[in-house]
Amino acid sequence: MVDTSRISGLDRISIEHDHIVIGCAVTHTQIVREQSIRRSGTCLVESCGVIGGPQVRNVATLAGNVAHAMPAGDGSIGLLALNGEIEVADAAGCRWMPLQDAFLGPGKSAIDPRRALLTRLRFRPTVAGEASAFTRVMRPQGVALPMISMAARLQVDGDNTITAVRISLGPAGPVPHLARPAMDLLKGRPAVLQEFKKAADAVLASVALRNSKHRATREYREEMIRTQLPMILTRAAERARGSQVVPQGLGL
Numbered sequence: 683m684v685d686t687s688r689i690s691g692l693d694r695i696s697i698e699h700d701h702i703v704i705g706c707a708v709t710h711t712q713i714v715r716e717q718s719i720r721r722s723g724t725c726l727v728e729s730c731g732v733i734g735g736p737q738v739r740n741v742a743t744l745a746g747n748v749a750h751a752m753p754a755g756d757g758s759i760g761l762l763a764l765n766g767e768i769e770v771a772d773a774a775g776c777r778w779m780p781l782q783d784a785f786l787g788p789g790k791s792a793i794d795p796r797r798a799l800l801t802r803l804r805f806r807p808t809v810a811g812e813a814s815a816f817t818r819v820m821r822p823q824g825v826a827l828p829m830i831s832m833a834a835r836l837q838v839d840g841d842n843t844i845t846a847v848r849i850s851l852g853p854a855g856p857v858p859h860l861a862r863p864a865m866d867l868l869k870g871r872p873a874v875l876q877e878f879k880k881a882a883d884a885v886l887a888s889v890a891l892r893n894s895k896h897r898a899t900r901e902y903r904e905e906m907i908r909t910q911l912p913m914i915l916t917r918a919a920e921r922a923r924g925s926q927v928v929p930q931g932l933g934l
């Protein structure tokens with residue numbers, strides 16, 4: 683067993699080679715407080731900011747959220763929208779891999795717990811004309827299971843045309859879901875609500891949501907995607923067009 687919390691350097695957030703790099707011992711609270719991530723990786727702040735309560739966020743890490751490989755892992759969904767990567771260290775050395783390759787199934791990670799350690803996570807910060815947003819739909823009281831969490835990263839040009847987009851959500855299958863058909867549909871289209879609604883329909887055509895007595899019915903969760911995903915895309919687009927970025931929905 684390895685306790686990563688006091689390995690020098692792994693408890694830091696840094697900027698290296700055009701990436702924001704997050705050590706595996708960095709807690710959700712550190713991420714939520716980090717100004718560079720609030721500004722240039724907003725959906726990650728918004729996703730880590732709703733995990734558990736303050737006690738959980740003060741000790742739990744984004745690395746643990748990813749290594750846990752839960753399809754509803756909030757931090758994982760935020761980092762997936764940002765096109766994040768993870769660094770895995772084993773006896774052969776260290777290598778970076780795309781975040782989506784880390785997930786093999788519910789609770790099944792590509793990081794072999796007997797041989798490897800997830801040492802760092804990274805993403806390219808959003809630049810001018812680019813931004814991100816996240817939301818989680820859950821019952822305000824009772825069982826703290828999300829019905830659906832969604833994140834988007836969006837880039838627009840001066841004509842408000844979408845030049846790049848990533849959409850992630852979960853739980854919507856065995857692993858955190860990257861909504862490729864919706865991403866393909868939006869690229870080159872105007873960043874307007876009408877197009878975002880079409881993207882939500884494309885997401886619904888590509889996922890198989892289940893009835894869950896703890897989360898919600900399939901129909902209700904579909905309705906949440908239909909209504910909330912266009913809002914997330916709208917928020918990301920507004921931020922990308924230059925409106926002030928204020929992370930939303932952070933837990934107390």
Ligand SMILES: Cc1cc2nc3c(=O)[nH]c(=O)nc-3n(C[C@H](O)[C@H](O)[C@H](O)COP(=O)(O)OP(=O)(O)OC[C@H]3O[C@@H](n4cnc5c(N)ncnc54)[C@H](O)[C@@H]3O)c2cc1C
Binds near residue numbers: 733742756798
């Ligand atoms: C009360 C409560 C509320 C929670 N609420 C939420 C929530 O709202 N949303 C959510 O997504 N999750 C939630 N969680 C789940 C969990 O706390 C988070 O996923 C958290 O981010 C896990 O991080 P950790 O550092 O505690 O990992 P741990 O729980 O310590 O580890 C999780 C798994 O990952 C492995 N692991 C951890 N770090 C590494 C590493 N560096 N390299 C390789 N493997 C590693 C561990 O061996 C273990 O198998 C909650 C948990 C609790 C107890």
